[in-house]
Amino acid sequence: MSHLLPVTTILGCKNSMLREGLRHILSSTRFKLHPESFGRGEVRLDDSASDHPLLFVLDANLYLSGLADVIGPLKLQHPQARVVILADVFNLDGMKSAFQAGADGYCLATTGCEALIKYLDLVMLGEVVFPSAAFLTAISTLGMEDDAQKDASAIRAPAVRASHAVDGQDSPIRTLSSREAEILHCLMQGSPNKVIARKLDVAEATVKVHIKAILRKIRVANRTQAAMWAVNHLSPDQMDGSRAP
Incomplete structure (x- = not known):
């Protein structure tokens, strides 16, 4: 999928090792990491980044108090953006809550590198992905x-x-x-x-x-x-x- 548009990718990760791992996995793909990470506030995008499709990859551990409280406002701020939740373990209620709030994908941190990239590609094509x-x-x-x-x-x-x-x-x-x-x-x-x-x-x-x-x-x-x-x-x-x- 190298012919597709670059995707401005913003990470919200609590674990620095997970963040560096994602940075390495995505380094040779069309998912270009934004220098600013996402916490709970707004993310400022420059003109070049805002012209590209936008993807947020959020670590579920960073939002233990409630993913819905983060996803909802995020989708309001960036209606065209895609949101993927990355979880250490599968939680059915957590996944349901994330999708109801507007998430587009729910992946496990144990997902293989190639599979994760394919998941992200499917999400950018408008598909909803989860660990079946x-x-x-x-x-x-x-x-x-x-x-x-x-x-x-x-x-x-x-x-x-x-x-x-x-x-x-x-x-x-x-x-x-x-x-x-x-x-x-x-x-x-x-x-x-x-x-x-x-x-x-x-x-x-x-x-x-x-x-x-x-x-x-x-x-x-x-x-x-x-x-x-x-x-x-x-x-x-x-x-x-x-x-x-």
């Missing part, structure tokens, strides 16, 4: 915890089921077709449209239409938010692609 393997592991763990809680609840109070059995007719879960539920499950796995189309034996254009319908029905803005919505709202039985009864 860690995400799926977190979902699986969450599902097992939910199952344990449901089993315990059933033992303590079997009659409680009746209150959960009736959803309103306008519930987003009830409005999803069986095919949309299948596609939503694929989104949870991080599958791109081509893979989904091949798996379901339909045209890629059909997958796009279904995804638009899913986003509209569950009232989210993008496929990442759709996957997160599914984690919070679908039961393990519904996650297998079958329609809610």
Whole structure:
């Protein structure tokens, strides 16, 4: 991607070793580090830097009090900028909070050099990136915890089921077709449209239409938010692609 425009890249890193490591990784790429680091205030850009695409790479450890409080104002100040969060360990709630605040990517500090550069390139192309393997592991763990809680609840109070059995007719879960539920499950796995189309034996254009319908029905803005919505709202039985009864 050497033919693409240089990207003015601003780091917000607490760890000096991490900062120097990123400086070394990005030194031969189109991601040109800005001399000024980002803390919590404004960053002054000269005319040459402001003419280029802008990327902020923020160390999650620097904003333990709340990433959302930093990302929101940053996106207001630089609406066209991309924001990528770099975390030491995967945190599902932290990732959800970052994306809801406007982040464009969530990466782990353990990501390989070449993979990180590709992640950043995808972010600059308008894609939302996150560690799919860690995400799926977190979902699986969450599902097992939910199952344990449901089993315990059933033992303590079997009659409680009746209150959960009736959803309103306008519930987003009830409005999803069986095919949309299948596609939503694929989104949870991080599958791109081509893979989904091949798996379901339909045209890629059909997958796009279904995804638009899913986003509209569950009232989210993008496929990442759709996957997160599914984690919070679908039961393990519904996650297998079958329609809610």
